[in-house]
Amino acid sequence: MNLNASSAPTRWRDPSRIGQVRPSHLVTTAGVGSVVDLPTMSVIVRSLDAWSAERQEAIEEPRLLTEVQRVLGHQVRALRKAPWDPSESDDPYTRVGVPVTPFPGWVRCPRCHRLGPLDPPGQFELVHRYGRRPDLAKWVHAQCQKQTTTRDVNKRACVPARFIVTCERSGHLDDFPYVEFVHANATQPCGGAKLTMIDSASTLGPQVTVRCAECGASRSIQEAAGQNGWQKLPLCRGRHPHQQRFESCGANLRLMVLGASNLWFSITASALHLPQSESIEDQIRTHWETFEEVLSQKLMQKMVDGMNEFRALRAIPSDELWAVVEKIRAAGGPPVAEASSDLLEDEWRLLAKPTTERQDADFRAVPTPTPQGYDQLLEQVVQVTRLREVQALIAFTRINAPDRRDLAPRNRVSLARGTAHWVPAVEQRGEGIFLQLREDAVASWTAKVANHPRLVALHHAHQRWCRNRAQTFLPGFPVARFVLLHTFSHLLMRQVALECGYSSSSIRERLYIGSPTQPAAGVLLSTAASDSEGTLGGLVALGSARYLKRLLDQAVEDASRCSSDPLCAEHVPEFPSDTLHAAACHACLFASETSCETNNRWLDRAAIVDLTGDGLAFLP
Incomplete structure (x- = not known):
């Protein structure tokens, strides 16, 4: 997917292609409001108002569109793919693409260490003269005295300034206030800000010094870091660079490093x-x-x-x-169907009772025999040989990730300046394995361990987690059921990734826990690709009994040990920790962010096998 830069700085009006990302990334990792690192520059994806409506195919998925309308309003009329024109894919000056703008707006020269803004023009210039090599577009320091060449095309590329600021309240994002920060303690105002940045490359924090060559004032960025760093920074001025606008805010700012993993979290519905x-x-x-x-x-x-x-x-x-x-x-029109409160309800009903009458080119599910020895755990296993998933980007957050399937968190940031009439979406086809656990066994276990100390500790940690992020705590969350299903899913997913032929990051879980009145206990492990033919069957083949038994045996065995034991096995969140996992770590249970529904929360190996002899284990 082409990335077209335009509109900022003010002199740069004509869009030109400066990079590419995959269409699926525009929903999951590089969507509206996210900062994308290109080979020689850093850009932010602009709001939907700046996107061209041309060459954007609509995706038909009524259930998902209804869910998006429930969150954003009925003015949303379509789910649209990223704009793309195959006939212009090699044109570096094509207008078909996703608009971006340079961010941060400050860069540093690697030779003379000069630190300055891209606007106004004159000090830094854009070099983009490589025809079909948009990845070589770069900013250069036009006035650098330490580069002997006079041709901008031969000068070294400037690097984006590595510090930015954001506020937790409204998700505003802004350039670090270098000029104000350096001169905060100056006795006399500086006539001109000629700044340099020197990085000492320390592992103890940002040992970076910014100095003004005009007045000699200098200051370490370390002063703005840490929990009380906001005291050294001005108040938030309410900037949304993806919307190119400001709004009233006045909240405390927080220092962040460019490229931080908590700079952008997508809010998606699928x-x-x-x-x-x-x-x-x-x-x-x-x-x-x-x-x-x-x-x-x-x-x-x-x-x-x-x-x-x-x-x-x-x-x-x-x-x-x-x-x-x-x-x-x-009859006065068709009867109004009772809307499901959750997108997963209809999926659960179809997966739990697959039938040949409800199949088509994009969905085929066939029950397969349960592996020997797991009749008391599994109700059935279903091989989903064909599936199609549509995922839509609704909004995004910064600093704090949204909770599972929470489409309206407090700190949600809009994709558009005004009212959105469409949202970006991506459709993928693939395959999967659905495992349905025995409801009687799960219900009996959850009733037995309802007041177990490990689960109570997770419950209290969840209260602290919600309180620390100013989010509403829902007391009815089924901690025991969710921990059991989620841990089982991760154990099996790690084993499947070793044999299915797909990378671990391409396998996704989908958990079905139902509601208090209609409980469910199912796990769908799937992989999908944007290609029209989908995937090649490597995952669904492992659903057959002869392969699945070996995978389950190995998963249970791996659950009983971890290279970080006994620290991992004995870990329980205690006050004031708000960690939402117990016996789980990167060595035993954690999965990639693209695979896990809950950012590696609600995991505990002790819920599956006996680790500490406390009676929590589901399996004997």
Whole structure:
């Protein structure tokens, strides 16, 4: 996906291609408001207002669109792919792409250590003369005295200034206030800010000194670091660089390093494609908003023949179609279906009871025998040979990641200046394995360990976690059930990654825990690709009993030990810690951020096997 830079600094008006990212990254890791590191510069992806609506295909997924509308409003009319034009993919000056703007707005010369802003022009210049090599676009110090060459094209590229500031309250992001910070203790105002930055490369913190060559004032960035660093910084001025606007704020600022992992967290909603009923009446009900306006059979037939979304109805006689339309109209329209409170409910019902009648080109699920020896643990195993997942970006947060499936956290930042009428989305096809645990065994275990000290400690840690982030604590969260399913999922996912042929970061989990009135206990491990053909079957093949038994045996064995034991096995969050895991670490349970639903929270090996002899283990 092309990245087109434009609009800032003020002299740089014509967009030109300066880099590429994968379309899926525009939803998960490099979406609106995120800072993208390119080979020679750093940019921020601009808001949806700046995107071109041309060459953006819509993705049809009604269930997901309804969920997005529930969060953002009914003005959202479409889920759209990233803009792309194959015929212009090699044109470095194409306007088809995602708009970005340089951020941070300060850079440092690697030769003379000069630190300065990109705007106003004159001091730093953009060099972008390489035709089909947009990755070689760079900023150079035009006035550098330590570079002998006079040609900008041969000068070394400047590097982005490594410090930025953000506020926890509203997700504002801004350049570090170098000029104000250096001259905060100056007795006389400095006529000009000619700054240099010297990095001592210490492991104890940012040992970076910024000095003004005009007045001699200097200061270490270390003073702005730490818990009380906000006292050395001005108040937040409410800047959203992706929207290119300011708003009132006045909150305390926090120093951050460019490239920090907590600089941007996506808020996404995803849904699996579920086959629809093939009856004529159900198909017309699905598109009733369109058929309701048709007042003649002749016009209806022209619409069916000319519109691609109705191609499945073309083989049905016109009289039969019109009779169904009149029947629904006479009844006052189709009955209002009871909306599911969670996107996972419909998926659970279909995966738990797979049937050949509910299959199509994008969904095929076939039950397979349960591995020998695991009848008391597993209700059934389902090989999902075909699946299609659509994921939509709704908003994002900074500093603190949103909770699982929380689409409206307190610190949510909008993707657009005003009201969004569409959101970016990506569709991927692939395969998976669905494992349904025995509900009677899970319910019996959760009732037995409800007041276990390890689970109570996690419950209290969750209270502290919510309080520290000013989030609402939901007392009904099923800690025991979720820890059991999540730990089981991670143990199996780590084993599957060793044999399926896909990287561990490409395997994703999807947990089904249900609700207090309709409990569920299922895990879907899947992998998907944006290619139209999806994946190659390496994961779904491991769902057969002869392979799955070996994987489960090894997963249970690995759960009983960790290279960090006994520290890992005995770990329980205690006051004032708000860590949301117990016996879990990178050596035994943690997975990549793209794989885990909850950022490696709610994990405890002791919930699966007996580690400390305290009676928590689910397996004997």
